[in-house]
Amino acid sequence: MLDSVTPxxxxxxxxxxxxxxxxxxxxxxxxxxxxxxxxKLLVAQLKYQDPMKPADSTQFMAQTAQFSMLEQLTNxxxxxxxxxxxxxxxxxxxxxxxSITYTDSTTKEVLTGTVSGALFGxxxxxxxxxxxxxxxxxxxxxxxxxxxxxxxxxxxx
Numbered sequence: 001m002l003d004s005v006t007p008x009x010x011x012x013x014x015x016x017x018x019x020x021x022x023x024x025x026x027x028x029x030x031x032x033x034x035x036x037x038x039x040k041l042l043v044a045q046l047k048y049q050d051p052m053k054p055a056d057s058t059q060f061m062a063q064t065a066q067f068s069m070l071e072q073l074t075n076x077x078x079x080x081x082x083x084x085x086x087x088x089x090x091x092x093x094x095x096x097x098x099s100i101t102y103t104d105s106t107t108k109e110v111l112t113g114t115v116s117g118a119l120f121g122x123x124x125x126x127x128x129x130x131x132x133x134x135x136x137x138x139x140x141x142x143x144x145x146x147x148x149x150x151x152x153x154x155x156x157x
Contacts, residue, residue, distance in 0.1 A: 035070050042067065085125070088137060092118035092126035100128070101142035102135045114146070 033041075042063055049055050095115045103110055113130035120126050127134040 035067065035074060038067055038070060088125045089118075089120060091137060092120075092128055095128060095140075095143065097146045099144040099146060100130065100135070100140050101144075102130070102139040103141060104133070105136075105139060110141070 045055065046060075096118060097115065099112060099114050101110060101112045111130075111133075113133075115128045115130055115135075117129035118126050119129060119134060125137060127136050128140075129135075
């Protein structure tokens with residue numbers, strides 16, 4: 001005779017929401033899944049799959065390819081940010097000594113001045129030093145040649 005058998009409950013498979021919940025280490029938007037979350041979902045799927053009905057190998061390969069593509073897109077986005085910052089820095093330094101027309105962000109007044117320097121390190125890109133103002137590149141509406149300087153008087157002999 002058979003003894004009574006106690007049924008066991010299968011382990012719970014983590015959901016995407018469980019895996020995407022922010023941890024103490026990272027403070028990210030919980031509605032966004034990153035590459036680490038994708039990998040955790042893939043591992044959980046393999047770990048808790050039914051041994052009698054294993055995952056289709058083509059489906060597994062497709063998910064692996066998606067993971068690789070996500071990682072490469074992330075790397076490309078980081079490289080694009082670096083290239084953009086470099087281009088903005090070159091543009092800002094190239095404007096030193098030039099006359100620019102820009103819209104003041106506080107007064108909305110259109111002003112003109114000569115760029116005397118460039119400031120770097122801000123979160124919103126480089127800024128140009130015009131007089132005592134810091135002008136973001138996005139506020140520039142016109143660039144002109146450097147203002148003509150009067151010739152120096154001849155030296156007395």
